[in-house]
Amino acid sequence: MKFKVAIAGATGNVGREMLDVLAERRFPVSEVVALASPRSVGREVSFGDKVLKCRNLENYDFADTDICLMSAGGDVSRAFSPKIGAKGCVVIDNSSAFRMDPDVPLIVPEVNAEAVAGFVNKYIVANPNCSTAQLVVALKPLHDKAKILRVVVSTYQSVSGAGKEAMDELFAQTRAIYVSDPIEAKKFPKRIAFNVIPQIDVFMEDGFTKEEWKMTAETKKILDPKIKLVATCVRVPVFIGHSESVNIEFEHPISPEEARDILREAPGVLVIDKHEPGGYITPHEAAGEDATYVSRIRCDPSVENGLALWVVADNLRKGAALNAVQIAETLINRKLLAPKMRAA
Template identity: 65%
Template structure:
């Protein structure tokens, strides 16, 4: 018998990718629910190559009887709805930053600390880390097991997909504007992103680092080892998809 899986934020870029991966990997799901805001009710969402699901309104959805809820709608939505889903008996896996540093919520990268997943029972919620942290700790894990890493200095070069559809749209419109000599407008990013790099992802903190850089520090310590020192520099680059 398969699982009943709800994807929250299913009409967004990350939610659509979650549905694609579930289908691609043939996850044993008997039923899939695509949930979004009331503005997206009835919108077609693809699940694999040959199946289309109609989006349902999150605010009217009953999580009782559902096994897993994948949240890909940001911290505000997760704060409002993840506890309700968890209280209904549904295991929440949240993609936002909201629960990552909560001591009662495990922060999981399966290839690195799958043994910590049992901690979900405290709140029925599992968090996953920042995208750059997830990539890095997979590479660090075997090295740390062999040699005990003391310090990491890392630079990330992150595509505009990390800023959602608005970020991708801004790169497209600015790139086109450069070629036709139209004026450029910055809406999503603080500086021009077309043909530029911006060492500014998320907000700046009091010490001069950005919150994105802070996430890489504290998340690596929670997932891998609290004794590891991390120095991170995170840069937004004019690439549509794919971090490095």
């Protein structure tokens, strides 16, 4: 069986990554269609050894398309995803538009693959926030073993999570510093080069940012609504790769040795944990990789049953493109989706 797949937002960071992941994983495609806004029609993107020219999302007919990987932003998704789903094309949406919709499953295949069957409600499946995706991959096997009560997480998120303009801004500011040019901050509220910014997304009334709220709400929906979680999300001058410092309180005892063994067997996880200089993973090494890396596994002595972890992943892959493609693979492997009959 082969499927016709459309990529909405094909010229963006995540859209291009989706095309790469589809090719790398040899996803069973009959045809791949690159879609973008009217101003990007005709732009070329790569899919394996092929070059695709972008077509206009606004007038594309999804009637004979099986899957749409949507990475065009929340506003575009809210406007188009329900219409696409009504055509019988499953939308796997990378934006926050439908994540908390009770009729839309929010999926990380290593964690809650069974929930994907709920796509039939609206023919939409939501991809979680990039920082949430890697976190729950690491939490799930530990939760199954010792039951997580509370999580405290601080993130160190790369600029690619804010799009190509953010990556360009980090590059331009870094260059400006070296050549003593004026530094302009457009995408971020403060200079990002050689700095860290403790704000991702807008502030809410309680003082948390929306990114921090997303991590809490999404973890509850994906993993367990009883888990208490507090996050501090920070933008750092790294191009690709999100890192997280995670402190976990469990109901039952679990040692670092047990956790290390459990995580080594967990799907999607690679443990790199040598207690020596360099015996851990950084975002530089995780860039371009599919795994969620876990390092620095140790006791948290501030609570009765506590562990501390360091979690790193490529946010463009596991945090977005890879997870979306894995969702599509899950639909197919569970025989929940069959190709549409198309005229010869």
